[in-house]
Amino acid sequence: PTGEPEGILWRAEDNDYAPDSTESARINATLLSLVRNEELGELVKTMRDLERTWNHKFNYPWTFLNDQPFTEEFKRKTQEATKAKCYYEQIPAEHWEAPEWIDDELVKESNKILEEQGIQYSGKSSYHKMCRWNSGMFYKHPALANTRYYWRVEPKVQFFCNVDYDVFRYMQDHNKTYGFTINLFDAPESLPSLWPETERFIAEHPEYVAENNMMEWLVDDKLRPEHNKKANGYSTCHFWSNFEIGDMDFFRSERYEAYFNYLDRAGGFFYERWGDAPVHSVALGLFEDASKVHWFRDIGYRHIPYFNCPNSPKCSGCTPGKFYEGASWLSKEDCRPNYFK
Ligand code: GDP
Ligand code: MN
Numbered sequence: 001p002t003g004e005p006e007g008i009l010w011r012a013e014d015n016d017y018a019p020d021s022t023e024s025a026r027i028n029a030t031l032l033s034l035v036r037n038e039e040l041g042e043l044v045k046t047m048r049d050l051e052r053t054w055n056h057k058f059n060y061p062w063t064f065l066n067d068q069p070f071t072e073e074f075k076r077k078t079q080e081a082t083k084a085k086c087y088y089e090q091i092p093a094e095h096w097e098a099p100e101w102i103d104d105e106l107v108k109e110s111n112k113i114l115e116e117q118g119i120q121y122s123g124k125s126s127y128h129k130m131c132r133w134n135s136g137m138f139y140k141h142p143a144l145a146n147t148r149y150y151w152r153v154e155p156k157v158q159f160f161c162n163v164d165y166d167v168f169r170y171m172q173d174h175n176k177t178y179g180f181t182i183n184l185f186d187a188p189e190s191l192p193s194l195w196p197e198t199e200r201f202i203a204e205h206p207e208y209v210a211e212n213n214m215m216e217w218l219v220d221d222k223l224r225p226e227h228n229k230k231a232n233g234y235s236t237c238h239f240w241s242n243f244e245i246g247d248m249d250f251f252r253s254e255r256y257e258a259y260f261n262y263l264d265r266a267g268g269f270f271y272e273r274w275g276d277a278p279v280h281s282v283a284l285g286l287f288e289d290a291s292k293v294h295w296f297r298d299i300g301y302r303h304i305p306y307f308n309c310p311n312s313p314k315c316s317g318c319t320p321g322k323f324y325e326g327a328s329w330l331s332k333e334d335c336r337p338n339y340f341k
Pocket of ligand 1: 033034035036037039065066067068126127130153154155242
């Protein structure tokens, strides 16, 4: 009933997870948050949630990243929210800024069209940069060079369930590459050329495609055929990347690097509004074995307007089974039926 996965061996009470221990049972992993100084208040609330439900037992370090320098207040208040070590890192400009082959005039024109189509954030250049950085740069930050697993955390998200085992250790022991909580359709207008570019890439590199891949999930057109049409063959289904627990070795692999570079050259992070969620998801779906992706059904989670809320005595503060909050059309955005099929 708790939804906890099978084969859990690593519980805090049986192992050394003291924050400063040099012999601790922690594996090579960090909580990771790209965040702005202005989001400090929301971030601290989220940190308290995750510390209360999980990290106070395991004391995994937090790494905060920002394209700007963090303020002293930011450093003090975040460190006050955890016993674990905190690291504060600035993103090198060459990781954040648009590459030189991007044409500013073309960006302006194409973003105007996207805005007219009602694509959220399409006129905000920082959002495009953020999506590109989360797609192909985060795992290249020098401060993460010796770190393997990450748990991505955004300000304002909520966690509802007590989780009593080391989830990073679970990933490692069960040979998982990627864990998600929420699985959604995307706005097809934000990525009309992502699938065509991807098809060109895999035609050039068929050797990168995994045998036991998730292609059917990526191209399923039963539930929402209009999406496939507008996205030129892609269902738009993706793991919602504001939550992810992942193995950076996948993103550092030759196949992912080649894919990211190909997409980056194609320019869709700026001329369209490709999100890092569909980019990660398409890559996982094609280049990774399907068995290496894990649904953390036991991690109660909210990022407005969606939830993952299990029916378990370990959870409080969300309604079991509830998927969305707000307008009823949001219910259509759930792509789990396709994924489980
Ligand atoms: P949404 O979830 O798509 O609405 O986008 P968010 O505004 O939540 O942004 C996603 C994540 O990137 C959050 O963790 C933000 O704090 C972070 N983020 C977005 N833009 C910037 C930026 O320009 N600078 C920094 N440092 N963080 C950003
Ligand atoms: Mn967000």
